[in-house]
Structures are given as C-alpha cells and as structure tokens.
Amino acid sequence: MTNMNLYSRGDKLFVVVNMVLIALFTLSTLYPFIYIASLSMSTGYEARAGNVILTPVGFTLEAYKQVLSEPLFWSSYGNTFIYTIGGTLMSLAFIIPGAYALSKPQLYGRRFWNLVVAFTMWFNAGLIPFFLNMRDLGLLDSYFGIIIGFAVNGFNIILLRNFFEGIPQSFEEAARMDGANEFQVLWKVYMPLSKPAIATVALFCIVSRWNGFFWAMVLLQDEDKIPLQVYLRKVIAELSDDEEFATSLLSAAYSFETVSAAIIVCSIIPILLIYPFLQKYFSKGILLGGVKE
Amino acid sequence: MTNELDPSVGQTEELVVEARESQRVRKPGRVVRVGDHFKREWQLYAMLIPTIIWLLVFLYKPMYGLQIAFKDYSIFRGVANSPWIGLEHFQTLFGNDQFLRALKNTIIISFYGLIFGFPMPIVIALMFNEILKDWFKKTAQTIVYLPHFVSSVIIAGIVITAFSPSAGIVNTILGWFGIDAIYFLTKPEWFRPIFVGTGIWQEAGFQSIVYLAAIAGVSPTLYESAVVDGASRWQMMWKITIPSIMPTIIIMLIIRIGNMLEVSFEMIILLYQPATFETADVVNTFIYRQGIQGGQYDLAAAAGLFNAVVAFVLVMTANTISKRYSRTSLW
Numbered sequence A: 001m002t003n004m005n006l007y008s009r010g011d012k013l014f015v016v017v018n019m020v021l022i023a024l025f026t027l028s029t030l031y032p033f034i035y036i037a038s039l040s041m042s043t044g045y046e047a048r049a050g051n052v053i054l055t056p057v058g059f060t061l062e063a064y065k066q067v068l069s070e071p072l073f074w075s076s077y078g079n080t081f082i083y084t085i086g087g088t089l090m091s092l093a094f095i096i097p098g099a100y101a102l103s104k105p106q107l108y109g110r111r112f113w114n115l116v117v118a119f120t121m122w123f124n125a126g127l128i129p130f131f132l133n134m135r136d137l138g139l140l141d142s143y144f145g146i147i148i149g150f151a152v153n154g155f156n157i158i159l160l161r162n163f164f165e166g167i168p169q170s171f172e173e174a175a176r177m178d179g180a181n182e183f184q185v186l187w188k189v190y191m192p193l194s195k196p197a198i199a200t201v202a203l204f205c206i207v208s209r210w211n212g213f214f215w216a217m218v219l220l221q222d223e224d225k226i227p228l229q230v231y232l233r234k235v236i237a238e239l240s241d242d243e244e245f246a247t248s249l250l251s252a253a254y255s256f257e258t259v260s261a262a263i264i265v266c267s268i269i270p271i272l273l274i275y276p277f278l279q280k281y282f283s284k285g286i287l288l289g290g291v292k293e
Numbered sequence B: 001m002t003n004e005l006d007p008s009v010g011q012t013e014e015l016v017v018e019a020r021e022s023q024r025v026r027k028p029g030r031v032v033r034v035g036d037h038f039k040r041e042w043q044l045y046a047m048l049i050p051t052i053i054w055l056l057v058f059l060y061k062p063m064y065g066l067q068i069a070f071k072d073y074s075i076f077r078g079v080a081n082s083p084w085i086g087l088e089h090f091q092t093l094f095g096n097d098q099f100l101r102a103l104k105n106t107i108i109i110s111f112y113g114l115i116f117g118f119p120m121p122i123v124i125a126l127m128f129n130e131i132l133k134d135w136f137k138k139t140a141q142t143i144v145y146l147p148h149f150v151s152s153v154i155i156a157g158i159v160i161t162a163f164s165p166s167a168g169i170v171n172t173i174l175g176w177f178g179i180d181a182i183y184f185l186t187k188p189e190w191f192r193p194i195f196v197g198t199g200i201w202q203e204a205g206f207q208s209i210v211y212l213a214a215i216a217g218v219s220p221t222l223y224e225s226a227v228v229d230g231a232s233r234w235q236m237m238w239k240i241t242i243p244s245i246m247p248t249i250i251i252m253l254i255i256r257i258g259n260m261l262e263v264s265f266e267m268i269i270l271l272y273q274p275a276t277f278e279t280a281d282v283v284n285t286f287i288y289r290q291g292i293q294g295g296q297y298d299l300a301a302a303a304g305l306f307n308a309v310v311a312f313v314l315v316m317t318a319n320t321i322s323k324r325y326s327r328t329s330l331w
Helices: A009-040 A044-048 A062-068 A071-103 A110-122 A127-136 A143-149 A154-165 A170-177 A182-193 A195-211 A214-219 A228-241 A243-248 A256-288 B007-070 B088-094 B097-117 B119-129 B134-149 B152-162 B169-176 B188-216 B220-228 B233-258 B265-271 B274-280 B283-293 B297-326
Strands: none
Touching (some): A009 A256, A009 B134, A009 B233, A062 A071, A071 A110, A071 A154, A071 A182, A071 A195, A071 A228, A071 A256, A071 B007, A110 A154, A110 B007, A110 B297, A127 B283, A127 B297, A143 A214, A143 B007, A170 A182, A182 A195, A182 B007, A228 A256, A228 B152, A256 B134, A256 B188, B007 B088, B088 B097, B088 B297, B097 B119, B097 B188, B097 B274, B119 B134, B119 B233, B134 B188, B152 B265, B188 B265, B188 B274, B233 B297, B283 B297
16 A cells, blocks of 8 residues: 555565556557457458457558448448437336435335335346337337436436445525425425435436347337438448358458448447446446445 | 222322323324324425336336236236236246257356456556656546547447448458458457457446545555655555455445346347347346347246346345455445
C-alpha cells in the first residue's frame, strides 16, 4: 500500500512480475477488439489469406461501404434504438413508482408484495411458457411486444427499493407539510436524491436492451423489425454457411470476414461512447445489488 | 340495590360495559381505519399496481402455463383445455438420449466454468490490489471490464472469426509452428474449452469488482503492523488479504453453485452446430430446438420445468447454507 521505501528486493520483483502479468492480461483482453477493427479495414483478399495480425493490411473501407449500403443494416440499427430507448423508458415507468411504493412502511401487505417480486428472481417458468404466453397475448412480431415484454425485472426493483429505503424520512417532511402527494414526493424529493441509483438501473436496462438478441430472434419474424444484434447474427450465419458466396468474394475488396468485422465495429461504437458512464455506475450497481431483497 | 352499597361493583360493571362497547366499536372502527388508509394512501397502491399486473401477466401467467408439461398440449385447444397425460413427457425425456446428453453437457460445462472460471476474478482482484501506479491500475481496469458490456452476438462473431480455419488468427499462429489449420468450431473436443475460455475472457475482469470492494474494506492497520514486522507483500497477501476476503469468496462460491444450471445458452446457440452437439448441447438449447424450433411445446416445457425446479432447489439450498455460514442470507 504505502511505504515504497520499505520494499525488499523480493517485494520489488513481486511487484514487477505482477505488473507484467496484469499488462499481459489487459492486452489479451484488448487484442481481439484491435484484431477485429484491423480486419474490418483490410482488403478481403488479405483477410481471407490470414495475413491480418495487428494492423490493417491493404487498408480499405470497402467493407464499411458494403455494410452501410445495406438497407437492412440501417433499419436494424434504427430498431435497436427504438427498443433501447422505448424499453428503458418503459422499464423506468414501471420500476420507479413500484420500488417507491414497496419502500413505504405504511403499505399494507408489504412483505407479501415484496415476495411477489422476489419470487420471480428465484423461479421462472422457462422459455416455452413465456413464448406461448407472448403468442397468446398477440405480442409476436411487434415492437410493443419487445418493449413491454421485458420491462420489469425483480433485481432492478429491489435495487431501487433498497436505495429509496435508505433515504431519511426527514427529507420528505417539508414537502408533505406543503401538501405534496405521493407522486409529488417521489418526483420532487426521491428522484433527485436517487439520481445515481436510477442512472444505474437505466444503464442496466440500456445495456441489456442494446445487447439483447435471443428473444428478439425468437419473437420477431418480420425482417423490418429485427434489431442490430439479430441482423449481425444473420449475416454471420448466412455468410459462413454460404461457401459459394464466400469464395466468390476471395479476390474482392471485401470478404465475409471483413464485412462481419465492420458490422461488429459499428455495433460496438455506441457502447464505447457510453462506456465512461457504464464503468462508473455499474460497479456501484453490482455492489448495491449484492444484498438482494 | 347492592350495587349502590358496593361502589366497586358498579365500577366493574361500567368497565365491562366500556369493554363491550369498545369491542363493539372496534370492528367497524377498524374497517373505517382501513378505508381511511386506502383513501389516504391510494396513490401508493396506484404506483404499485402496474408493476404487480405486469408480473402477473408476463411472469406468473407463464407459471400457470407450465401445466402443459403434464398435458398433451395442442395450440387449438389451448393451455386449459388440453388433456392431462400425467408424467408421460418426463418419462419420454428420461428415455431420450438427446435430453440425457444435454443434461450431462450442462453439468460438465458448468463444472468447468466453476473450476476454471471461479478463481480467476479473485486472482485478478489480488493482482490489481498489488499495483502501485494508479494510472496503470485505472487503465487496466477500464480495459478488462469492457468485454462484459459487449453482446454475446459480437463475442461469438469475434470467436468465429478468430478461430476460422482460413483467415483466423489462431490458425495463422498455429501455422507459424507448422501446425495444420484446425476447423475448431466443428470439432466436438474443442467446443467446451473454447466456450468456457470465452466466458472467462468476457467476465473474469468485471467479476473482480466484488473482490476489489472486499479488499478495500480490509483494515489498513493490519498491513501497517505487518510492515513493521517485516512481512513481504507476498506474505501479506496470503496472511492478511486472502483471509480477510474469505467470507466474500465463500458467499460468491455459494451463489455460483446456486446458479450452476444457468449456462449462458445464448452464446451456445451462437457457437454450436450439429457437428458439435454431442459436447455443446445443453438443456436450454435442447428446449429451444425441441420447443421453439420443433414445435414440441409440451415436451420442451417439461424439460424446462425440470431445469427450473432443480435450479430453484439449488438456489434455496445455497441461500440456507450461506445463512448458516455468514448469518446474512443472500436476500
């Protein structure tokens, strides 16, 4: 920790070895991303020949031209924004008032309602009943189905409820004296005080929406409605299956590898842009959420 | 008459009447109070109701729908009207080689994940703790947390590209040593190492946060007195840091065992192919293929119910053990 000058020679060796190991681990985490980025900017020929190691070989943006000229790429990108923004707002609209009500001691049956929420964290009916339920509700192949169907999550409610419980009563008393109702107390007292916790929950929602793929793949048949992740998976699966197409690209400026690498880069950029916030709030979030219920 | 002579009797009677009266009024009085309560606090219930309705419609109704695991389900008859057939689906499952194989694979893959994946975040946290240069530590942390936020489709895309036989970097490197290209993703023996390794690469850095927080809570005086005693950093790590974070390690281990069956099947769907089913197919991917792709909803729901019940028992057992061990349960 401190006292650098007290280090023995063994300690110095230990510190150096440790730093080297961490540096190696960090580079091994970083490398695949650099590799993909370089691949996306290399010519298809060099990529297929396996000549791309670290930096782009035969620099070209042909793969990006290819990706950006595909209408399905743009529609799926737009859909991902719709699902992410719509889904996150929908989640917050349910979770914030719900968690607030559950945090109030005067709520009748509070223990019971908390159990109703927590039980969904321990037991879920599984893929098939959930799927059949969505179908019975007529929510297949619909934007609304994806946005509403995954709005509430027990973990997020409990995380926020715990945070609300930690806010001292005295904060709301002044507002109550002025005749504020519950909605006003929540809006004017609790929400401003809970910005970090709400930001954490919102970021949890944003990341899971942005990255969500399985249910979008299962519930959406209509190509016009698929999000980016489903499109990316389609491209990878189709191109790798279609040997003929793949070989026809051999000499071309772009190939299966460079095109899929370019889509990967495009879909990672928004995550990188919000990454500073993610890092700040997520570590708090998992520590807050460590104490469930 | 005697009452007048004995005032205490009158008092008693008064008390009795009072008690009776209070008993009589208590009931309606309480109803009034409940009514008052709802009149005063209706807003709280208005805030709670949407969430509860959502949970009922999207999570509890499917639990009702789970009964198809015991029924001969047909889409046209619906959940309620399909005929009961008892445990037939479960008998089918346990006579089905594919299901048994999926069960075996689930256990093996999560076991590998536990053995190799569990210690990694602890090691990483201990190593981070030994870094003295703040900028170095911050940069390294920023980078190793990143893969956690990247979608499984992208990670799978990276894996497929990197392990591809013609263009992949892995085979390029093998080529330098004169080793012939291996088409890794079609080889059953390679699936589990690649899958478990990818999971560790993606999550180990991020999971170290929990242990770093535990390490930050260790009292500095312990280290100070150890320094006075001439302890080396290696000794301090083994004698102070690790014992101090042991409760956290054990709780995380219990949680991990409780979640054993939750193999990230999204990633498996993205990486496996018929050639590797024998080592890659897990219960959830089996359910996906049989149910959603194959339309055998009832059989797949039975497999899902089995999975959910085992998972529920594991989580509950984990919680009980942790309660006994740490006196603070997970929830």
